[in-house]
Amino acid sequence: MQAANILSVARDTISNEAKAVEKLQDYLNDEFAHAVQHIYNSKGRIIITGIGKSAIIATKIVATLNSTGTPAIFMHAADAIHGDLGTILKDDTVICISKSGNTPEIKVLVPLIKNFKNTLIGITGNVDSFLGKHSDFVLNAAIEKEACPNNLAPTTSTTVQLVLGDALAVCLLHLRGFSSKDFAKYHPGGALGKKLYLRISDITSENQKPQVSPQTSIADVIVEISEKMLGVTAVIENEKIVGIITDGDIRRMLSKTQNFSHLKAKDIMGFSPKIISNDAMAVDAMDILEENGISQLIAINVDNKYAGIVHLHNLIKEGII
Numbered sequence: 001m002q003a004a005n006i007l008s009v010a011r012d013t014i015s016n017e018a019k020a021v022e023k024l025q026d027y028l029n030d031e032f033a034h035a036v037q038h039i040y041n042s043k044g045r046i047i048i049t050g051i052g053k054s055a056i057i058a059t060k061i062v063a064t065l066n067s068t069g070t071p072a073i074f075m076h077a078a079d080a081i082h083g084d085l086g087t088i089l090k091d092d093t094v095i096c097i098s099k100s101g102n103t104p105e106i107k108v109l110v111p112l113i114k115n116f117k118n119t120l121i122g123i124t125g126n127v128d129s130f131l132g133k134h135s136d137f138v139l140n141a142a143i144e145k146e147a148c149p150n151n152l153a154p155t156t157s158t159t160v161q162l163v164l165g166d167a168l169a170v171c172l173l174h175l176r177g178f179s180s181k182d183f184a185k186y187h188p189g190g191a192l193g194k195k196l197y198l199r200i201s202d203i204t205s206e207n208q209k210p211q212v213s214p215q216t217s218i219a220d221v222i223v224e225i226s227e228k229m230l231g232v233t234a235v236i237e238n239e240k241i242v243g244i245i246t247d248g249d250i251r252r253m254l255s256k257t258q259n260f261s262h263l264k265a266k267d268i269m270g271f272s273p274k275i276i277s278n279d280a281m282a283v284d285a286m287d288i289l290e291e292n293g294i295s296q297l298i299a300i301n302v303d304n305k306y307a308g309i310v311h312l313h314n315l316i317k318e319g320i321i
Helices: 003-027 030-041 052-066 103-115 130-134 157-177 180-186 190-197 199-204 218-228 247-256 282-292 314-316
Strands: 046-050 072-076 093-098 119-124 139-140 232-237 240-246 275-277 296-300 308-313
Touching: 003 139, 003 157, 003 296, 030 119, 030 139, 046 052, 052 072, 052 157, 052 199, 072 093, 093 103, 103 119, 103 130, 119 157, 199 282, 199 296, 199 308, 218 232, 218 240, 218 247, 232 308, 240 247, 240 296, 275 282, 282 296, 282 314, 308 314
Parallel strands: 046 072, 046 093, 093 119, 119 139, 275 296
Antiparallel strands: 232 240, 296 308
16 A cells, blocks of 8 residues: 555545534534533532443543543443442433444443433434433434444544543533633643643752852852853842843853953843742743743742742753643
């Protein structure tokens, strides 16, 4: 199979799935809105179940709901009819995902759920199926055909199921007024979480704190910058920040003169250093660095006193970039 043919198949697959997702908008109706409102008003959790590839999609939707403020649990349909029905509690809402809506496991499971009097939401490609007819709310996930040339392997159908699950989760997110601060509570780890909770103070507390006075000799300035390993030093006078010296300032000085014994920090320092609050979010530092094309920021406390240095490498290390 030549590259051109491979690309053609890939484009056809994407086109097939994109059209099916687009068609979903036509299937949305009051049933979907009522299902969302029911979940929002429910006192229980969301139990999502399915079989085969639909079960895999169910696990992803569970993860999305949990991370956006709606407690959810995955229950495999086959395991449910062999003991896992105990997962379902009185006030829980069950979402069952099935393309055909007529698999043997679904036909066994659905009546049991109804006997428990739990609300059942069906996501199915066949609203006239067993699942569709016995659900309290039916979400239409119909497709014309799978991307698979044999119309057998779940491809487009699972994509549509996933998108419907995302639509549910995002609607619930809006209803709950779920903010970035709430999001951070559920994503404390990794780069995503750090963007939402890591503050400048978390970085400056780990860094050394280079500083010199305006009268410090250039030789001592070089030593301070080298020892503190941040490529910069703040210039402090009477506990106030009066300037900044970077390793770039040192290089520019050396390009002009090799005799700097008579020079002081005040002679080469920058007088308008970029400053950020120690209470600011680390991700805000990235914006300032990019906007100004610099590598370091001076951090200050609430009393405007010198708190430390934030370096571009700190943000890279923390995964902010």
